[in-house]
Amino acid sequence: MKKLLVALVVLLALGAAGFWLLTAPSTYELVRGAPDVTVASAPNLENGRTLFWAGGCASCHATPGQDDRTRLGGGLALESPFGTFHAPNISPHPRDGIGGWDVASFIRAMREGVSPDGRHYYPAFPYTSYQRMGASDLADLFGFLKTLSAVEGRAPDHVLPFPYNLRRGLGLWKLAFLDGKQAQSDPSKSAEWNRGRYLVEGPGHCAECHSPRAFTGAIVADKRLSGGPDPEGKGFVPNITQHEAGLKSWSKADIAELLKTGFTPEYDAVGGSMGPVIRNTSQLGDADRGAMAEYLKSLPPVASPPRPAKKAD
Amino acid sequence: MLRIAIATIAVALGATAVVAQSDVIAQRREIMKGVGAATKDPGGMLKGETPFDLAKVQKALATYQDAAQKMPTLYPENSKTGGETTAAPKIWEDMAGFKDHFAKFAADAQKASAAIKDEATFKANFPAVLKNCGGCHETYRVKKS
Known part of the structure; x- marks a missing residue:
């Protein structure tokens, strides 16, 4: 009996130690390899600006209740099935924002979802998409963020129930769902298509809302971009594959126009959380919007995931 | 007899309410x-796909x-759900703000109507009117498909 008890305690200790090891942010780098953080020269601020709008940073991080999309004081509440997240301050404020960061810390945050002091970020911050960006683009984006105004004040903490409040557990989630792969261009496709895929799947992180998620919170891979329940809980996010229920009947110009003005071919103005997205994509150049449209037009049709049962009136 | 009459009236009233609501x-x-x-027409003109037509x-x-003018009167309390409505609950939480959006839309359209005389004034004034569409949908509509 005593032996059994000792064995049990040893097993538990081993289990706890295993969990601790597996969930360490450094373990992720051991498994996936450390990202390239070498940055050659001074940042290209114009490219950084493009990536800032393509990446939609302002949608979550701009201080709510004011019109300047470049004041990134954070504080916006994002309600999700896992609890409420509060977007942090990413303005260049030295104490409350990212003013004290170096570029390598920024690249790790964007590609590995880890903070400078080694804590995991929750994937409400879409690093599963941002990991496609390379060191040079990320350095340009970081350079651009540094030119914005410093905003004082910190966002409230996330409000998450157990077990989602255990950040450490995210280490396992990342080992399962964060592949660490930077975008590679496909030489068999045009430069425009490759640019479009990069913008859509990388900084643009379209799939983060336009895909259904499994109970783990990870995107269902074979349903990518086919739409899904709004992660914030109301309504349904549209299918943007070439399925009939999606963008099959839209021309490339129709998609580019939507990204520019927010109007569908029927002159319905998109709303909800796509509203702020249009405020971002309207700042891009026509060539980039055209490239995103080119890539979306090339996607295979995927049927939308089933709608939630309609509530009785 | 009275009971039947009352019941009939009640049912009739209820039915009217349902009709009015889906209406x-x-x-x-x-x-x-x-x-x-x-x-569609002015949209095509803005894109340069169709010729300008004042x-x-x-x-x-x-x-x-x-x-x-008509829209703000069509949101009674009993029309929050039903049919294929995509109205967001926010409308009833913030009816004053919702109505302000329509007032601004009307005012902007009126202003543009006075200012637009030719293609140049059209291109300068029309987009501001269209900004109202997305601005309102962002807050007061829930996308369902």
Whole structure:
């Protein structure tokens, strides 16, 4: 009996130690390899600006209740099935924002979802998409963020129930769902298509809302971009594959126009959380919007995931 | 007998309420579709796909003003759900703000109507009117498909 008890305690200790090891942010780098953080020269601020709008940073991080999309004081509440997240301050404020960061810390945050002091970020911050960006683009984006105004004040903490409040557990989630792969261009496709895929799947992180998620919170891979329940809980996010229920009947110009003005071919103005997205994509150049449209037009049709049962009136 | 009469009246009233409710939902959907349809011509002109036509532009602006007047009256408390409505609960939480959006839409359309005389003034003034569409949908509509 005593032996059994000792064995049990040893097993538990081993289990706890295993969990601790597996969930360490450094373990992720051991498994996936450390990202390239070498940055050659001074940042290209114009490219950084493009990536800032393509990446939609302002949608979550701009201080709510004011019109300047470049004041990134954070504080916006994002309600999700896992609890409420509060977007942090990413303005260049030295104490409350990212003013004290170096570029390598920024690249790790964007590609590995880890903070400078080694804590995991929750994937409400879409690093599963941002990991496609390379060191040079990320350095340009970081350079651009540094030119914005410093905003004082910190966002409230996330409000998450157990077990989602255990950040450490995210280490396992990342080992399962964060592949660490930077975008590679496909030489068999045009430069425009490759640019479009990069913008859509990388900084643009379209799939983060336009895909259904499994109970783990990870995107269902074979349903990518086919739409899904709004992660914030109301309504349904549209299918943007070439399925009939999606963008099959839209021309490339129709998609580019939507990204520019927010109007569908029927002159319905998109709303909800796509509203702020249009405020971002309207700042891009026509060539980039055209490239995103080119890539979306090339996607295979995927049927939308089933709608939630309609509530009785 | 009295009981039957009361019951009949109650049922009739209930039925009217249901009809009225699905009625306003259908009405506001029709009006919004009309606004979208009215935008086709000026939208094409803005993109340079169709030639500028002042009469069509003014017609669209009149449609907007008419819609902006009718719409705010079509959201009674009993029309929060039902039909194919995509109205967000926010409308009833913030009815004053919701109505302000329509007032601004009407005012912007009226202002543009006075300012637009030719293609140049059209291109300078019309986009500001269209900004109202997305601005309102962002807050007060829930996308369902």
